[in-house]
Amino acid sequence: MPDHTSNGMQCHEFDGLVSDALDGALSGSRLEGFQAHARTCSVCGPLFAEVTAGRNWLKDLTEVEPPVSLVINILASTTGVDTQRLRANVSPSLSMSQQPRVSFRPSWWERAQAWASGAMQPIWGTVRQPRFAMSFGMAFFSLSVALSVLGVKPADLRSVSLRPAAIRHTYYNTQARVVRYYENIRFVYEVESRVRELKRNVTPAEPAPAKKEHKNDTTQQPEQKQDRNYSQNENHLILACAPLGPSVFDPLNQDPLNPDLPVVSVTTYRRFV
Amino acid sequence: MEDVQVVAMLVRRCVAGDAAAWEEIVQTYNRRIYNICYRFAGSADDAEDLAQEVFIKMYRTLATYDSSKGAFVTWVTTITRNLLVDHFRKTKQDRITDSLDAASSAHEDAQPLSEQIQDQSAPPDARVRSREVGETVHAALAKLSPELREAVILRDLQDFDYREIATVLKVPEGTVKSRINRGRAELARLLQRTYRQVM
């Protein structure tokens, strides 16, 4: 603030008296000096007008009514005071129109619900998160797939007995089922590999041109091949191995001890999945 | 503002575990605290949460109140103010004070704003108009910087004296007066601009 003297009063002095002037605490020569400065000073005059206007705006702001629930909630969260008594005679400081007319008496069911919702709040909050729901869904899906693969039906669960002997029985039953399932798959694998072997023995001359084509492809479009290798590694392997014989096959991918197994296992795997 | 003896007794009863005494304290001060919170935070929901927080803190620290060090209402308001500061920091509201560019236009109209407003075409219902004005002033108040806002709220809305405000804000009385005047002036500039746009 530029500090100059106007009517015997300096601007900083005037500034210090603004509040007192508005509060009506100035009198006599001080008030006269203040008023004269306000009239003549180009800085303090407008400033005083603004301060006055601002105060008048604020004086127009009336008090707001707090919500009726405020006192109830405060007491509930501090002393844990019985809320129904407070609901009945809310606040003597509040106007009659805002008080609830009827005494609010929650039933035992409402109280139980309130208690349950309070107790379940943290769990329910987590469960409602989409990420949790997604994970839960996936877990449920996996479990149901696993159960259906193992041949467990929901209807069976109804008759499940929890006696130790029954549990032991169920355990061995399930184990036997898993073993049987595994044996079946192994049997299928073996049959397939035998069929394949047989096929190879019957048609030995086929693979040669295929190999050439394959080679041409890769030399003509090395970038495409590379792309495919990175992004579709497994598909490529299947396409390459399924119709071709062992001579075409990349020796790196083949087990020297059991040349048939990797080829068969990969193809069957894809089919089963 | 309050009978020191009565309040001191009430607090003693409360510390001794008298639930009725605590309820009386809550009934006596909830309106004031709610209003301070509402005018500072701007929203009714925040105000309710904050006021509740104030009373929870008050309840826990009631035993530390020393009546010889100051009025109970000052103590209560200090708790409220401290929580409002925390709330402000947490929500990190960006307050645009606009004070610098507003200052350039301040000299044009020395006439008080209350008089300028009279010239406008008033809505038919005076109560509707007064409510609209109230909402506009409330919104303008939210645009003040927190230091200026709390000062004008305590002085012009809660009628605290400068000494009490100085105690609550922990600044000298001269600073309190200066902040109040700056707050009022800035509010007037903001409203002046609002109503000029309307016209």
Ligand SMILES: [Zn+2]
């Ligand atoms: Zn001046």
